[in-house]
Amino acid sequence: MNVFAKMPPAARQSALGLIMLALLLAGTAGAWVIVKTRSGPRPGEIWYLVTNADGRPAGWKVIQRAEGGPLGLEGYEVVGGRLDEETICSRWQLDAQASRGKYASAVPLPGGQGVIVTRIDYRKPEVTIRQSLLNQGRETRVGQVRAAVPADYVPEGRLRDIILQVARTGDAFYGTMVLDEQAKLVNLAMEAQDRQARALAGQGLELEVVTQTILVEGLSLRPRRHYVAKDGTIPLIEDLDRDQVERTLTLVPIEEVERLYPTAPAQRAAALDRYGWE
Numbered sequence: 001m002n003v004f005a006k007m008p009p010a011a012r013q014s015a016l017g018l019i020m021l022a023l024l025l026a027g028t029a030g031a032w033v034i035v036k037t038r039s040g041p042r043p044g045e046i047w048y049l050v051t052n053a054d055g056r057p058a059g060w061k062v063i064q065r066a067e068g069g070p071l072g073l074e075g076y077e078v079v080g081g082r083l084d085e086e087t088i089c090s091r092w093q094l095d096a097q098a099s100r101g102k103y104a105s106a107v108p109l110p111g112g113q114g115v116i117v118t119r120i121d122y123r124k125p126e127v128t129i130r131q132s133l134l135n136q137g138r139e140t141r142v143g144q145v146r147a148a149v150p151a152d153y154v155p156e157g158r159l160r161d162i163i164l165q166v167a168r169t170g171d172a173f174y175g176t177m178v179l180d181e182q183a184k185l186v187n188l189a190m191e192a193q194d195r196q197a198r199a200l201a202g203q204g205l206e207l208e209v210v211t212q213t214i215l216v217e218g219l220s221l222r223p224r225r226h227y228v229a230k231d232g233t234i235p236l237i238e239d240l241d242r243d244q245v246e247r248t249l250t251l252v253p254i255e256e257v258e259r260l261y262p263t264a265p266a267q268r269a270a271a272l273d274r275y276g277w278e
Contacts, residue, residue, distance in 0.1 A: 047251070
């Protein structure tokens with residue numbers, strides 16, 4: 001039975017208005033819940049705002065490190081801008097003894113030519129590196145390398161510990177790691193530099209400086225400076241992007257990133273969902 005048919009016109013219009021208002025409020029509440037669910041940092045996350053040498057915003061970076069996963073420790077790193085196609089993603093797992101680990105990364109190629117996916121399976125004293133090209137939903141294997149690793153091998157998940165160790169002791173560290181784009185072992189140098197005073201968020205900080213350099217066939221690649229605070233955080237990083245352009249990464253609250261890049265949390269979630277271990 002049509003209840004509205006028996007109502008006077010004025011009452012019927014009022015009732016319909018209330019129903020439409022209720023639906024609007026429900027829809028708004030639902031959208032708010034979705035936005036709030038996608039926003040906010042996940043456990044163990046830290047967010048950086050990326051700026052060019054002239055101080056202009058050039059993207060964002062989020063790093064996560066937490067206890068959990070099948071091996072005991074896990075984390076990820078996602079670097080993005082305004083478009084999903086620009087998002088670079090990597091994730092890792094590592095056991096407490098740093099003798100077993102897994103790593104996967106996805107790096108978009110210029111011009112929409114696809115994504116290079118690198119997966120590393122580490123079982124001391126050996127690593128297996130597999131690379132594939134993901135393009136238009138199809139993944140094609142492009143190479144696989146298996147190699148023995150030396151005692152100074154640094155699996156993904158250990159790099160931050162070494163940075164803090166060098167900052168704390170002042171002693172340099174020299175080791176090896178996998179450069180995933182080239183799917184091979186390379187030499188790594190971590191060296192302490194003179195302490196520097198920097199003003200960040202209106203606060204003066206004394207920061208230990210650790211330079212990171214990757215050495216490939218005598219060439220120095222990816223110079224990076226980590227500025228380490230007394231509490232063990234790394235509030236500032238200076239390095240070069242893929243086009244060899246200087247950039248600065250500054251530790252900020254997630255709200256500061258969202259102010260300039262509102263879709264950053266959603267991009268992070270989509271990238272982690274899109275690229276898995278297998």
